[in-house]
Amino acid sequence: xxxxxxxxxxxxxxxxxxxxxxxxxxxxxxxxxxxxxxxxxxxxxxxxxxxxxxxxxxxxxxxxxxxxxxxxxxxxxxxxxxxxxxxxxxxxxxxxxxxxxxxxxxxxxxxxxxxxxxxxxxxxxxxxxxxxxxxxxxxxxxxxxxxxxxxxxxxxxxxxxxxxxxxxxxxxxxxxxxxxxxxxxxxxxxxxxxxxxxxxxxxxxxxxxxxxxxxxxxxxxxxxxxxxxxxxxxxxxxxxxxxxxxxxxxxxxxxxxxxxxxxxxxxxxxxxxxxxxxxxxxxxxxxxxxxxxxxxxxxxxxxxxxxxxxxxxxxxxxxxxxxxxxxxxxxxxxxxxxxxxxxxxxxxxxxxxxxxxxxxxxxxxxxxxxxxxxxxxxxxxxxxxxxxxxxxxxxxxxxxxxxxxxxxxxxxxxxxxxxxxxxxxxxxxxxxxxxxx
Amino acid sequence: xxxxxxxxxxxxxxxxxxxxxxxxxxxxxxxxxxxxxxxxxxxxxxxxxxxxxxxxxxxxxxxxxxxxxxxxxxxxxxxxxxxxxxxxxxxxxxxxxxxxxxxxxxx
Numbered sequence: 001x002x003x004x005x006x007x008x009x010x011x012x013x014x015x016x017x018x019x020x021x022x023x024x025x026x027x028x029x030x031x032x033x034x035x036x037x038x039x040x041x042x043x044x045x046x047x048x049x050x051x052x053x054x055x056x057x058x059x060x061x062x063x064x065x066x067x068x069x070x071x072x073x074x075x076x077x078x079x080x081x082x083x084x085x086x087x088x089x090x091x092x093x094x095x096x097x098x099x100x101x102x103x104x105x106x107x108x109x110x111x112x113x114x115x116x117x118x119x120x121x122x123x124x125x126x127x128x129x130x131x132x133x134x135x136x137x138x139x140x141x142x143x144x145x146x147x148x149x150x151x152x153x154x155x156x157x158x159x160x161x162x163x164x165x166x167x168x169x170x171x172x173x174x175x176x177x178x179x180x181x182x183x184x185x186x187x188x189x190x191x192x193x194x195x196x197x198x199x200x201x202x203x204x205x206x207x208x209x210x211x212x213x214x215x216x217x218x219x220x221x222x223x224x225x226x227x228x229x230x231x232x233x234x235x236x237x238x239x240x241x242x243x244x245x246x247x248x249x250x251x252x253x254x255x256x257x258x259x260x261x262x263x264x265x266x267x268x269x270x271x272x273x274x275x276x277x278x279x280x281x282x283x284x285x286x287x288x289x290x291x292x293x294x295x296x297x298x299x300x301x302x303x304x305x306x307x308x309x310x311x312x313x314x315x316x317x318x319x320x321x322x323x324x325x326x327x328x329x330x331x332x333x334x335x336x337x338x339x340x341x342x343x344x345x346x347x348x349x350x351x352x353x354x355x356x357x358x359x360x361x362x363x364x365x366x367x368x369x370x371x372x373x374x375x376x377x378x379x380x381x382x383x384x385x386x387x388x389x390x391x392x393x394x395x396x397x398x399x400x401x402x403x404x405x406x407x408x409x410x411x412x413x414x415x416x417x418x419x420x421x422x423x424x425x426x427x428x429x430x431x432x433x434x435x436x437x
Numbered sequence: 438x439x440x441x442x443x444x445x446x447x448x449x450x451x452x453x454x455x456x457x458x459x460x461x462x463x464x465x466x467x468x469x470x471x472x473x474x475x476x477x478x479x480x481x482x483x484x485x486x487x488x489x490x491x492x493x494x495x496x497x498x499x500x501x502x503x504x505x506x507x508x509x510x511x512x513x514x515x516x517x518x519x520x521x522x523x524x525x526x527x528x529x530x531x532x533x534x535x536x537x538x539x540x541x542x543x544x
Contacts, residue, residue: 122480125481129481130510131483371514371544372515372544380478384480384482386479386485
């Protein structure tokens, strides 16, 4: 069996390589979900466009190839890549359940290809500009400080707290619900709905899980439709009302199903990946003292703090990989792909590409190309909520650093479990001990 | 009539666009007219720094300086200079008729 060698000339000099020999023979992302970096490195050096037989997908791992794919949405269709992923082989049954019990099956308007996508994208861009998000900082800070104070109180009494379930998840759910105008919400339900929706692109869902998740999504959609109806005749000052009554740039209005799908996407995408990022933040602070030190040194300087957030997103991106499908035969990374080839674009590997980021496992907020990472994607589907996400992570990092000391894992790092999904790398539970600073 | 602007691409090619109505952003004009290096991924939300330009000296005062939010986003981009702007934040008006910018190297 051939052993892969580290390709980067600087690999030997980097204190944190996260790399090692890994063989590609029969290898699958499915087998290395918790600790994939060595696998990514081998892919990049040995087989940058690699057919993963267990996933039945082509893995795209080099930064340049990832950007090529994301900049050409006509050749590499987001819509078809997503659809082929959805429900993991049980799509027809899944769709019937939603039509019967969930008000209908509503395809994701944000996962359309241009020009359909362009029509609705604009609406969301206007809602999440960096300038508008800047005005939300005081409100987001209030939510985060309140959660941290509760966490610290519990932690100070010697109890183990959960950085994901007690902090990251409730935090992002509260922020997005406030934006949407959901005054009354059940955070446990929203968390369950998020899991059910994201499981559809996990590639890991069996039929029994599909049935459970479909029931959750029906519940979610019925909730959304109820909230929409409440705003139909009496609009409020909130984002759901804006969507229900939206007029698009081309003069058209949103169809009912488009509106449901957008609100669904906002609830789920608005909390899930940002919570993952904040969970990762907690994990990194608990396990890498030099990162905790970098945060301490940055906390009172907004510019440094912003760079800290970008480097965190680069080194521990919430999104692992999203799907595309070729619409024609095309050559990518030296491999001839047929039409309808199903690709998994490994954003996390792009962020780890040593040809772009020197010593990629080093946490370095002084990188000259700090904004080059692809954690938010690139091109027309670039994350529309990036500014909101950055703000939540920044305020969380700042307030954690100011209010919490001695974050330590309460279980061995090897026992940290990640959700079974190829789409994200998401810590399920993060038991930690903390002290009040 | 209308406003005229010029982009100098990284490869030296100049693209002049005329008859622009006031109110459009410089990024929209660049992207719509296929100016190389003006990507505008975030659609003008000041979130991605893919519309980075250098404003010609003669136009710096009229184009104005970036505000705090734009400065933060610009900091993510490479090769930032004192005359750097994200051109999604330059809204065209009559006063900017003749504006000339050079497209910054992309990421």
